[in-house]
Amino acid sequence: MASENNSIPKIIFVGGGAGGLELVTKLGRKLGRKGKADVTLVDNTRTHIWKPLLHEVAAGTLDSHQDEIEYLGQAKYNGFHFRLGKMDGLDRDNKTISMAATLNAEGLEIIPRRTFDYDYLIIAVGSISHDFGIAGVAEHCLFLDTTRQAEHFQRQLLEAYVRAHTQERPIDDGQLDIAIVGAGATGVELSAQLHEVSHLLSTYGLDEVKPTDVKISIIEAADRVLPGLPEKLSHATEIELAKLGVDVLTDERVIEVTADEIRTESGKVVPAAIKVWAAGIKAPTFLMELGLATNRINQIEVKQTLQSLTDDDIYAIGDCAACPWEGHEGNVPPRAQAAHQMASLAYKSITRRLAGKSIPDYHYHDHGSLVSLGKYSTVGNMMGSLSKGSLMIEGFLARMMYLSLYKMHQVALFGFFRVGMLSLSHLFRRSVHPKIKLH
Ligand SMILES: Cc1cc2nc3c(=O)[nH]c(=O)nc-3n(C[C@H](O)[C@H](O)[C@H](O)COP(=O)(O)OP(=O)(O)OC[C@H]3O[C@@H](n4cnc5c(N)ncnc54)[C@H](O)[C@@H]3O)c2cc1C
Structure with missing residues (x-):
């Protein structure tokens, strides 16, 4: 598909997530609006939601429809085009990407297979859960990689509650038990949200189910929760989870999941009606087939400039990029703050390149991590010169910093004024809607 203006560079973005949407918005405003480049975003969904909110969507404490951003609207107001579709191929010689045909819910083709040409390609397709080929995971576990999956989880949870509330016989042992595999930020945050929900639902009429009927x-x-974060943080989180009655099993490697239970290498069997997989990530498989250098979890290997090792005109940012973390073993971790920083660097790189200037290197700055335990607590650590290494934070300050991460993402997309308005309208909405999604 040709650009609307053949004399200006064509920049194609694949993936409008935490990193991609911030970058395409900035470049659309800077270059697209002024006719200095033809900027296009392709994504296989029509709307964006900030992925760290997905555990709240799954628990029902956030209605995804209230926080979703329509790509077509964002494109119209920020000087870029949006095209719906799933990238599945790359022709580097002709500088085109190919997109699979898009089908509707009934399986009918609504958009045919097509190609787009580019001068610069930015791949920001994120990551998905890695089941490591463990038996039964794909069949029996729920995942939280997309909004649809999180909504599916929320519906299953609600249905399980309604069934238990209305059945004539007493609630069976384990009928509402939930097991989460993986005690990273996603698993831990989800467990706290689910605990909160188990108390909230009974206040909205589903009172035949007692919070104690739900075992999480x-x-x-690994030998502790939040294994990628400082030990002090793990310890503080374990104390909070114990207070909530969440059963934490560490040093337990899952070897099989069945319809009713999870089995571990040491012989433990955890019965569970709802099973969630939140252990490990990999980049989407199609990246392996593009002819670009990739690693064992399909991430595109990039130079410190975020350009692919194989092709200088192709950048990868966010979770799908394998970027060496200077001074550390391994790569920059797959986190929203890394995607945000990579988006800022790629913005500088592309605008400087178009102006014929040298391009900068990416240096990941770990500002720390925050883990929200719902309404109960927030724990985290701050990194940097002010905190002289790593400083533990907890409670109100940590909560405010946690909330500010999402606000920063919104500010990158809408600017300060509109985010202020959005926050106000959110407050008003909360005063008239239930605290939890009930449909
Ligand atoms: C439940 C959950 C909680 C999390 N909590 C935190 C947290 O508290 N803190 C933190 O730092 N990080 C957290 N993360 C990780 C964080 O969300 C990711 O690091 C971040 O979203 C990565 O951004 P990204 O731009 O690389 O990709 P994403 O935000 O994943 O976006 C990828 C985009 O690419 C699109 N796409 C994928 N494949 C294709 C294709 N073939 N063609 C076209 N489009 C495609 C997708 O539709 C999506 O819009 C969490 C993740 C999850 C799932």
Whole structure:
């Protein structure tokens, strides 16, 4: 498909997530609006939601429809085009990407297979859960990689509650038990949200189910929760989870999942009606087939400039990029703050390149991590010169900093004024809607 103006560079973005949407918005405003480049975003969904909110969508404490951003609207107001579709191929010689045909819910083709040409390609397709080929995971576990999956989880949870509330016989042992595999930020945050929900639902009429009827377990292969974060943070989180009655099993490697239970290498069997997989990530498989250098979890290997090792005109940012983390073993971790920083660097790189200037290197700055335990607590650590290394934070300050991460993402997309208005309208909405999604 040709650009609307052949004399200006064509910049194609694949993936409008935490990193991609911030970058395409900035470049659309800077270059697209002024006719200095033809900027296009392709994504296989029509709307964006900030992925760290997905555990709240799954628990029902956030209605995804209230926080979703329509790509077509964002494109119209920020000087870029949006095209719906799933990238599945790359022709580097002809500088085109190919997109699979898009089908509707009934399986009918609504958009045919097509190609787009580019001068610069930015791949920001994120990551998905990695089941490591463990038996039964794909069949029996729920995942939280997309809004649809999170909504599916929320419906299953609600249906399980309604069934238990209306059945004539007493609630069976384990009928509402939930097991989460993986005690990273997603698993831990989800467990706290689910605990909150188990108390809230009974206040909205589903009172035949007592909060004690719901047992929440987390199973983790490492020897502590939040294994990627400082030990002090893990310890503080374990104390909070114990207060909530969440059963934490560490040093337990899952070897099989069946319809009713999860089995571990040491012989433990955890019965669970609802099973969630939140252990490990990999980049989408199609990246392996593009002819670009990739690593064992399909991430595109990039230079410190975020350009692919194989092709200088192709950048990868966010979770799908394998970027060496200077001074550390391994790569920059797959986190929203890394995607945000990569988006800022790629913005500088592309605008400087178009102006014929040298391009900068990416240096990941770990500002710390925050883990929200719902309304109960927020724990985190701050990194940097002010905190002289790593400083533990907890409670109100940590909560405010946690909330500010999402606000920063919104500010990058809408600017300060509109985010202020949005926050106000959110407050008003909360005063008339239930605290939890009930449909
Ligand atoms: C439940 C959950 C909680 C999390 N909590 C935190 C947290 O508290 N803090 C933190 O730092 N990080 C957190 N993360 C991780 C964080 O969300 C990711 O690091 C971040 O979203 C990565 O951004 P990204 O731009 O690389 O990709 P994403 O935000 O994942 O976006 C990828 C985009 O690419 C699109 N796409 C994928 N494949 C294709 C294709 N073939 N063609 C076209 N489009 C495609 C997708 O539709 C999506 O819009 C969490 C993740 C999850 C799932």
